Amino acid sequence: MHVDDLLVLFVNENKDDENKISNLLEKTVNRVILASNAKESLNQYRKHSPCLIIIDSDFKDNSLVELLKEIRKDDLKTAFIILTKNKENRYILDLMELYLTKYILKPFTNELLSYSLNKAMEIIEKRIYSNIKLAKGVFFNFQTQSIIKDDKSYVLNKKESLLINLFIKNPNRIISYEEIEYHIWNNEVSTGAFKSLIRDLRKKTFKTFIKNISGVGYMLNTEK
Structure with a gap:
């Protein structure tokens, strides 16, 4: 697998920076799918199953954080890269729990983004093909x-x-009965x-x- 095989949801x-970043991505990866908000992003994710999601946001609210949490419920393979100029992001701890590949403060160099894409590719390979x-x-x-x-x-x-995916995402942590119920059944379930x-x-x-x-x-x- 190579960087130019990546299907990216941006x-x-x-x-302001959309053309610059998307142009760089289009020169580097296989295909770039664009979205501008959480709802549109979730629809594009479900439609195209990208192997990498890059988010460029100032995180004025938690909508994109909740998007990534929703994706991580069932998907540990897709890599996440965050781009932001917000140096005091109040959601950074929530984001770090979602197995980010890279958290990049803007401005950044093209070399750093290229390095991050290669890192994402390595991680995706390990998640897909490794036990x-x-x-x-x-x-x-x-x-x-399996x-x-x-x-x-x-x-x-x-x-x-x-x-199993829930346990892997939460190593060495006790997961409450209620959390398991919500994650697996999305509501109450019988004891049996x-x-x-x-x-x-x-x-x-x-x-x-x-x-x-x-x-x-x-x-x-x-x-x-």
């Missing part, structure tokens, strides 16, 4: 959304995949269905793979 709220170690002898493959244990592959259903999801995922890994923190939630047990 979300630009700063029209992530979850515990001793247990790996997760992003491309196939668990690999003792050289055997177990394909996950949609809810199992969502839960909740326990069934945990039980089925444990069967594909090992019994103590998902630790229950009584009265609080669950976390991954990375030590078998």
Whole structure:
């Protein structure tokens, strides 16, 4: 995979620099899709499935932060690059939790943007083609959304995949019951269905793979 293979969604709220940046991107990557706000960006993301999203914004509100959060619920493969002239961005901590490839303060050089594109390409390759170690002898493959244990592959259903991705995004953190309910079902769910999801995922890994923190939630047990 090379930089000129990248399909990029460029979300630009700063029209002053639009031509400069989009022209540079068009000379470098395979294709550039343009959007100017969160709603349009989400539609373009769903339509084209870009492998890189570049956002140029001053972040006067959190609409684009919420956009990236929405995308990250199901998608850990797509790389994010932020361009901004806002040196006191109050949403920076929220953004850093979304696995940014690069956070660039403006003005910046063409060389820095080119470097960031190459970095994004490397990260995308690793996320697509590499297995992530979850515990001793247990790996997760992003491309196939499957668990690999003792050289055997177990394909996950949609809810199992969502839960594993949630744990990967929140390493070493207890995830509350309520957060899991919202992320997986987007509303309340029966106790039976909740326990069934945990039980089925444990069967594909090992019994103590998902630790229950009584009265609080669950976390991954990375030590078998």
